[in-house]
Amino acid sequence: MKSMEMYWSIVSHIVNLISLLVEGWMFSYFIKPFLEKTKYAWVTGGMYSIIMVILYFVPVEIAYPRIFVAVIVYVLLCLLDRKNMEQKIVLLIIMYLLQWVAHGIAIIPRNIAFALFVNVPYMMKHTMLQFTNFIWIEAVFVLVKMLLLYLMVVGIHKVYVNKGENVSKKELGLLLSILLTFFTGYFAFTYFPDLYEKDTGQYIWYVHKEYDILKAMYQFISCSALFITILGYEKIKEKQREHTQNLILAEQMENMKHYISEVEKLYSDIRALKHDMGNHITVLENLFLEDEKEETEKYFSKLKGKWGESVTAIKTGNPVTDVIVMQKQKEMEEKGIQFICTFSYPQETKLEAFDLGIILNNALTNAIEAAEGCKEPYVSLSSYRKKNAYLIEIKNCAKKKVICNQKTGLPETTKQDKDNHGFGLVTIRKMAQKYYGDIAIEQGENCFELSVMLMVE
Template identity: 45%
Template structure:
């Protein structure tokens, strides 16, 4: 019967390695540019672990699984050389996710061994014991699958900005909690090994509650890591929001400067008329024409300002039109601010800054670039549409279907997230369509009278 025990044991261990490799592929996929090659992450992990599993000399488990995580990191780096710091963090998370999954999944397995496999009426019947062992290992593999699926899904949901460029300082901050968990992992491993060497028994066999304590610690450790990731995302969002607030302050300053120029021009208009009148009376026709030309040029500068019905959106659209025209991008604007509604100008500015920033960035790479923005009402729905052409491959988030920004810095990756956040504040949402070489972003806000 020993051969059956050995076969079941080997199949179980290899299956667990395969399940882990599969989820590591799924876990890393959203973070990679070349996502179709994410299977290499799981394959490299599986291959490395399989080789180490069949090495005759027994190796320390901590080193074995560290080697597996290293193989996963190297494959991620091979697929995409960028964002090395983020890949280091992901590899550490993979290492700890394996350990936490093992600690939780082993609990029901230990219970089944205690209550069924090692029961006296089962041990007396070797064939039945082997069958019970096989069923127990199937339950263990299923438990491993479910726990690993749950843990990776939670981190995937919390880690919202997967295309960010993590700095070394941010990596150090993000690794603080996992490293504390890692220290606990090595401490538990040391105690396990020391007890086994001194007593010639596994501590779990002598103290069954030990497995429960370890599983509880691992669960708390995972929650701590999840909170750390969520807090980090919150810090990044706050930093991005502070950048937007600074942009807003700059826009307000530009509004004040614009209206100051207009007031100054109106104030000087009487003097301009008097000067032209004197030049005409003195028969200085050429000077009068030149003076009128300069005055017309100054008036044209003020007339170039976009009029939307709100000074804040006026300045934002004017600024983006100037930026677009400076880059040779055709800028078409039919935007009207929804006056008399409960919509806040700051919220609209968040939408415009992020949407137009992405549109100008994408269109600037085309041979005949254009950006078009329009807004309209459909009953209580206020809709903003931004259209632009683009070239090359457009990266989109698989879950949301929304495009991913290529910007760097604190604003990186939060553009669409911030737009959706504003839209949902007004019980609306956003939609993104692209076909051939045109992208269309639609933002719907449900408005009420102010």
């Protein structure tokens, strides 16, 4: 009899240990998309399992060991990845709740199976069969619990789309006010059975069979509310992004107006120069006849300078894109970046110079930022046209590959203020889609290439 009790105890320990190890793996899988490096997820998941196993074997009096472990894991996460610490608090609470929900729902079929195949008079007389049933019931329980946890984690990954975005302190307060409501129920359902056992000496679920069902219903509702909360949060963030993007687009339109005014000034200077050309020729002719070589050279040099100021070195086929490319070229010269340009504006198309200007301005700004700091910085701008398809290619050197968003396919900004940066490529794609096109990104070793396809007829 004692040997059978020992076997039951061994199986219980094995099942619990497997459960803790799988929970650690599941925790790593859950937080992996939110961290900069995958290894950070595996380190924290491994640490979670190790601490839980230690607490399982070492008799330490801790009221809520999982909360204790969550605090340790949070500190470790912050040491490994110091970005977006507010988000890490939310993630740990979500994972904690998901584990509780998965356990609470999976325990119901387990208890039913125990009542049917273990705790019955027939099985009491056939201990080996009872023990066998105990083993497969515990195995199925762990599988069901982990399957539920996995499905909920996958669901969170799907609804929590913009994983790289910062969670502000105000947003953290809003999310915590909702998540802590679920925690209140958790503590109530955890504390009440302990209190009942102390008062009556019996487990509440043995006396009141409906307790587990009531708890599972609360857990299911809490889980559903959790998903709705994240969806609502994503909707709010989406509106914030749209608002910020519209503000940035409005600012870029103002910049385009500035470029257009520069073009108007350029043409005004050229017209004035042409208007005065007759006078200039007369002055030069008189100086030449009077054999004033030195004065002639000075006057000619001055006239040549004025002409140089009025004529752009870049000839793209459109004055607006001329000015944009020319200004970006000057910026690159100042920063020591080599610029190769074979870009030309497509003629006789429905393409508006205003829209193409926004594309070029954003693309070249991003390329310059990426090229800065490279050993041999360069930016290349080219264009091709075949029938109604018009392709713009911007290539630049880059110190390292960028991480792309799983949903949009666009690179995620590496700047701290993510809420107000990273909209350049979004704007370019928006402009491309206006002309039934899109963008494509290719990354090589120390190289970044952006292709913009437009249908121009």
